[in-house]
Amino acid sequence: xxxxxxxxxxxxxxxxxxxxxxxxxxxxxxxxxxxxxxxxxxxxxxxxxxxxxxxxxxxxxxxxxxxxxxxxxxxxxxxxxxxxxxxxxxxxxxxxxxxxxxxxxxxxxxxxxxxxxxxxxxxxxxxxxxxxxxxxxxxxxxxxxxxxxxxxxxxxxxxxxxxxxxxxxxxxxxxxxxxxxxxxxxxxxxxxxxxxxxxxxxxxxxxxxxxxxxxxxxxxxxxxxxxxxxxxxxxxxxxxxxxxxxxxxxxxxxxxxxxxxxxxxxxxxxxxxxxxxxxxxxxxxx
Amino acid sequence: xxxxxxxxxxxxxxxxxxxxxxxxxxxxxxxxxxxxxxxxxxxxxxxxxxxxxxxxxxxxxxxxxxxxxxxxxxxxxxxxxxxxxxxxxxxxxxxxxxxxxxxxxxxxxxxxxxxxxxxxxxxxxxxxxxxxxxxxxxxxxxxxxxxxxxxxxxxxxxxxxxxxxxx
Numbered sequence: 199x200x201x202x203x204x205x206x207x208x209x210x211x212x213x214x215x216x217x218x219x220x221x222x223x224x225x226x227x228x229x230x231x232x233x234x235x236x237x238x239x240x241x242x243x244x245x246x247x248x249x250x251x252x253x254x255x256x257x258x259x260x261x262x263x264x265x266x267x268x269x270x271x272x273x274x275x276x277x278x279x280x281x282x283x284x285x286x287x288x289x290x291x292x293x294x295x296x297x298x299x300x301x302x303x304x305x306x307x308x309x310x311x312x313x314x315x316x317x318x319x320x321x322x323x324x325x326x327x328x329x330x331x332x333x334x335x336x337x338x339x340x341x342x343x344x345x346x347x348x349x350x351x352x353x354x355x356x357x358x359x360x361x362x363x364x365x366x367x368x369x370x371x372x373x374x375x376x377x378x379x380x381x382x383x384x385x386x387x388x389x390x391x392x393x394x395x396x397x398x399x400x401x402x403x404x405x406x407x408x409x410x411x412x413x414x415x416x417x418x419x420x421x422x423x424x425x426x427x428x429x430x431x432x433x434x435x436x437x438x439x440x441x442x443x444x445x446x447x448x449x450x451x452x453x454x455x456x457x458x459x460x461x462x463x464x465x466x467x468x469x470x471x472x473x474x475x476x477x478x479x480x481x482x483x484x
Numbered sequence: 485x486x487x488x489x490x491x492x493x494x495x496x497x498x499x500x501x502x503x504x505x506x507x508x509x510x511x512x513x514x515x516x517x518x519x520x521x522x523x524x525x526x527x528x529x530x531x532x533x534x535x536x537x538x539x540x541x542x543x544x545x546x547x548x549x550x551x552x553x554x555x556x557x558x559x560x561x562x563x564x565x566x567x568x569x570x571x572x573x574x575x576x577x578x579x580x581x582x583x584x585x586x587x588x589x590x591x592x593x594x595x596x597x598x599x600x601x602x603x604x605x606x607x608x609x610x611x612x613x614x615x616x617x618x619x620x621x622x623x624x625x626x627x628x629x630x631x632x633x634x635x636x637x638x639x640x641x642x643x644x645x646x647x648x649x650x651x
Binding site: 230282284285325326327354355356360381383384385386387389390391392393394395397398401402416417419420423 | 554555556558560561563564626627630631633634636638
């Protein structure tokens, strides 16, 4: 069994006060998703974070939203966030230009168990924008490659044009020390890759179930079926981790917006070992 | 020509045949032939009389259909261990979709018509085989339902943010 723990940077009281950052880079990933590279306006170091943690980003005047960090943990100068423009705040953030200011506070939440997964086969299963919160895990494992056994990433996107981080994926696919499989739910005439849901790939990969640590991020239905497929393949529930999403506001478990049964997702999650949330995972309208 | 004796051990190593006895496999092997195709080869065509199943050993096959205005649309990719074609299980069947290799692909081909006759004569093997095909169909149905859910679809309120940036 792998237990969560480790030294994840946690927001102190002062992290409830937003810090100004400046947009250093804006990258369009696809039609509704973009990546912001942010540096502290003060010129100092950016906030430290652990893979899977999130920050609250302010899109003035619309409000703030929780966004997972999608960049590497070792970049001290910047924070990288990949954002899907789906609501008023994220659409406001989508209009930022290089040099614009944005307020940010964090980091919040329980991270992915990267230290506990050492000496295990690491399996990352991502659906849609769920690849962004898992990318820091991938960077971490690749940086400390010898500490881990095999590394497999299974990534499902809606269509070929929705695939995130295309250039990086091509580099990861060319590596011999990892496996990166991409599938799309719907193809077009130019796509010669895999077509089908991401759980289909799970059924086909070789697994050493007892030595596998699986981290899954995507829509809850996708995570539900991925978890089922992993359990059917013999991966112990205690070695399956899911990242939950709820309407997070304060980030410290005070406001109650993100309550899921007995948990506050912002504080007790977003990453959970599956047995912890098994009882509430499939409850409707929680 | 590949003999039954050569094919049987190969089949034993495939998950699709887990649970089949050596005698069952020898019966199946009589109606099975190893096949290999180059990339871009049309293995079956939509509307053709359905007579065969193919168990993919290596390579990739796309299951496709022609959609007017969109051309050949790929519905699913089949990899090692996957089955292509079960339409022959139903009477007077034709293939519902076309299938084309993406890369050089090898498979075991089974003659469905004669397999059905063998199932009549060897009910235990026939039962196992039907259960195995039921599993394949059930997996395919589950995955298709998930595809239909369109899990990564944008919420109704979203749209291209690039239009916002142009304002």
